[in-house]
Amino acid sequence: MTGTALLLGTTGMLAAAARHAAAQAEKCVIVSRSAESFSFDDAAFDAKCAPLALSYEDEPALLAALEEHAPFALALTWIRPRAELLRAALDALVAPGGLLVEVMGSRSILAGPDGEPSIASLRADALAHQPDMTYAQVVLGFMREGKSSRWLNHEEISAAAIAQMEMPLPRRIAGTLEPWDERPR
Template sequence: MTGNALLLGTTGMLAAAARHAALQAEKAVIVSRKAGDFSFGDEALDGKCECLSLSYDDEPAFLGALEEYAPFDIALTWIRPRAELLRAALDALMAPGGLLVEVMGSRSILTGENGAPSIATLRADALAAQPDLTYAQVVLGFVRENGASRWLNHEEISAAAIAQMEMPLPRRIAGTLEPWDARPQ
């Protein structure tokens, strides 16, 4: 059993992965805009969860609220790409030897303007230098079936996140990202 788990933005498509992390934790902190309405539907599991209804629009205040529960032994996060301060501060909330799993959309691997590194690459490079932290990305792709493409469903997304918690890789692609022009519109 791990110590504290941070489950950030995981009450929707990542709920099954959040459940997996919470089951292994002594305490789980679930953070989303509507976390107060969230329940795993299991009294014992819900009893070890602290649900914080917060928005990271005010990143300094948001981080201040999280610091109260840190350090985290495991974190599973789904954060919009532009929340740069929040992303950059997550490693400071982790316990030595902790595991940070970041779930990112397919566009996170695209290079920026003028060939700037992608957000996924920037994050991987920044966290590779953290010796006391295991960093694992899940990049969400799509599925090609019968000549058509579809986005991943919740079960497929959570399965990739659970795989990263169980056997972390620097980057795990859920589904496929190629051919890029074949992605669902």
């Protein structure tokens, strides 16, 4: 991949996916509150990464900082579900022909209390009309093991994000969401 990768909220459970993106990018922008202390433990990867120690809670500061590095050939994001304004602003920073991989929690697929569409559906519908970018959603589910279930581990989460980078689908469910009543508590 030529160009710059945006890695937003990827220094924890998505660190392996962030490393995969960094391996392919010419340059990376890593955004997290602790970005300055994050390392891939690889001097070549770390050298091409610009850490931005910002919170997405301060949307104006974050967007101003990101605009200096845009456009992004790849954006891999994990942000809070109802950050609609931030999500829409990030869409505009993806380069023509770019890929936006958006990781969401299992509840993002649920309809709202008054029957309004889920955040995952709203995002998929909105970005289906963006002809100059590919949108690939990862919805995190859980794993059923016999009569019990567990949340996904970091490797399983990153594997789903990497799969979206390699072969994007409109929506990829990591693990399962069914039956919902059997999810871990």
